[in-house]
């Protein structure tokens with residue numbers, strides 16, 4: 594599950610976006626003119642060898658961000674980062690005080706139960722269930738998109754389908770991207786939304802450098818359409834995870850794909866914040 598080198602993901606994204614053009618063509622606007630947008634630097638995880646303490650370190654980094662009303666977009670790290678970010682920005686004890694709807698793009702459900710399946714350890718594949726259990730995620734208004742590939746236990750899928758709206762890659766093939774966007778929007782309604790993108794939802798030509806690759810994922814174009822299709826929802830934060838920069842192909846394809854999706858997300862966040 595854990596793959597070394599993911600902590601270098603943000604640097605690879607910074608490198609590839611050094612000369613980035615900032616204005617959003619489809620939305621006809623400059624997010625950097627709408628809002629104050631800044632790189633807040635690497636989140637210090639001082640106690641990285643202990644998963645529980647590492648989660649607390651990350652949460653401590655995000656708490657003042659949440660208190661300031663800032664809408665964070667983070668680059669992982671693996672999917673374990675989503676738990677402490679959600680704890681800072683949503684649910685009991687957060688400034689918001691209530692759960693958020695989650696839009697989860699991933700080949701995997703990440704529905705392992707901490708106690709039943711994971712020996713009490715919170716990790717990259719427990720966050721989607723843990724968040725529902727501890728009240729940061731509103732399962733009834735949340736949706737998984739792009740579920741694909743073989744997996745170790747059918748009961749995880751059952752939990753995901755019972756709790757979230759889980760749209761498999763097969764269903765996207767069947768109904769198309771536009772109907773998928775409509776289903777996502779219907780599910781989240783007017784709730785505050787957190788978007789989390791595991792890059793393994795993409796097929797390997799567009800994102801080879803991921804921790805847990807699955808064959809036959811979304812094209813980069815489909816992923817862009819799905820993300821841009823969230824325009825108008827109240828997006829309060831987002832992350833892009835599981836990027837293993839040192840596995841990237843020549844031309845830094847995964848970094849470019851991640852950066853393109855992040856530009857869409859930054860634009861969505863800027864529009865949400867300025868509404």
Ligand SMILES: [Mn+2]
Pocket residue numbers: 699700701791793794805835
């Ligand atoms: Mn995944």
